[in-house]
Amino acid sequence: MKEDFDAYHKYLNKEPSQGIDPEMQAFLDSTENLRVPKSSRSKGDLWRAIDEATDDDTEASGGKARLVTFAPWIGIAAAIALLIVFLPWSSDREEAAFEIAEITSKASETRPIVLPDSSVVTMNALSKLSYKADGERLVALEGEAFFEVQKGEPFKVDTELGRVEVLGTSFNVYSRADQFHVACKTGKVRVEIPSKDFDEILLPGDQVRLDRDTILFTQVQHEFVGRWQTGEFYFDKRPVREVLEEIGRQYDIAIDYDSLEMRIFTGYFIKEDIELALTMVCEPLDLTYEFADAGRVVIKSK
């Protein structure tokens, strides 16, 4: 039964409308007089508690990281378990599993893909996604993508450095060079990093990051997971090299820089205007940028 409520929508938006059933109208009008109950606390009381809690001028507590360590004997047990569970999965990975569909995104392109099971993958720039068209819920990813997975059988993402397995949920996977990050937005996400005998379940707001050889567990606001899809790129204590590479991918431009390896950036840039993006990253770090020639930017310390 498909009903058309256009007249009602107009009425509810205080626009002129016709064809409203009088009884419906009386009902709708009566709801306007409903009141949310009062509580024992006033708006001012509630503010005072917030005021106190936000009063200290200490740094924001976001981005606290804890290092994960592993007892060696657990590692051995986990390695054996992983072998048993994942051998069939990884052995034919190159040959048969991913030959069907292969999708790549260009520089500065964000690309939404609907998979055969109607899960949605939004690919960030310069990424590659491969999957079988037979409906098996297994994709291979190089680069970065945000996944919104339909409920159903386990859904797996295979990358160079680690694997992700979920039921129905949304999460972000980043797999470039020696970096592998997974952040969970909703639901539960199982992440495995075989080289580290890592196998853990992430809950919303959890992020695990393999940074070369170190595994870090951090918390992110759910609304910042996969935020790049809105054109805002957030970084929490990331090497500036990683940030500049992202600008390069988003604007399809080569960025030259040297001796910046140790600089750390926290903040964001917007995909709107390259000069604005470069300023947002360079300014707080006391760097300058210069357009050398077409498609090339040189970054220097001031």
Added chain:
Amino acid sequence: MSATGFTKQDLRQAYEAHFDSLRNFLYYKAGDIDLAEDLVQEVFIKIWEKRKEIRKETVKSLLFTMANNLLMNHFNHLKVVRNHEGESQREDRKEMNTPQFQMEETEFGERLQRVLDKIPEGSREVFLMNRLDKIKYDEIAVRLDISVKAVEKRMSKALSIIREELGRKI
């Protein structure tokens, strides 16, 4: 150190501007005014912790998203605790209640409450934001970070339930 983009004054302004509609929003979803107010406090404290990543212009929809997430977390946590205690899954939904309103004419009030009970949560919050807080669809869309079409869809759902319930002439 560079000045933060979101000051204590901005926080206060956001509180003044959005306290009522945030509290009501949470009440529409969970039917518990004390919980709603606790979570509103938590939202503003969290916003403050994240102030370096926040711009005044986008704080509104962030407030509502955070409020929603905190509410979900709250119930997920209860669920985990209860599952742990060995209770059945079925009882979990009971925690999210339909809001109760003060109503004068009892017969009419009862019917109204019955109708609201039938409207699913997503539609109910949108319907009540429009009716009680007098917010138009485009503004609801901004707050909930959804499209106007999605607001229309949720409202249509509420309207079709209302029509159906009124048709029964109880």
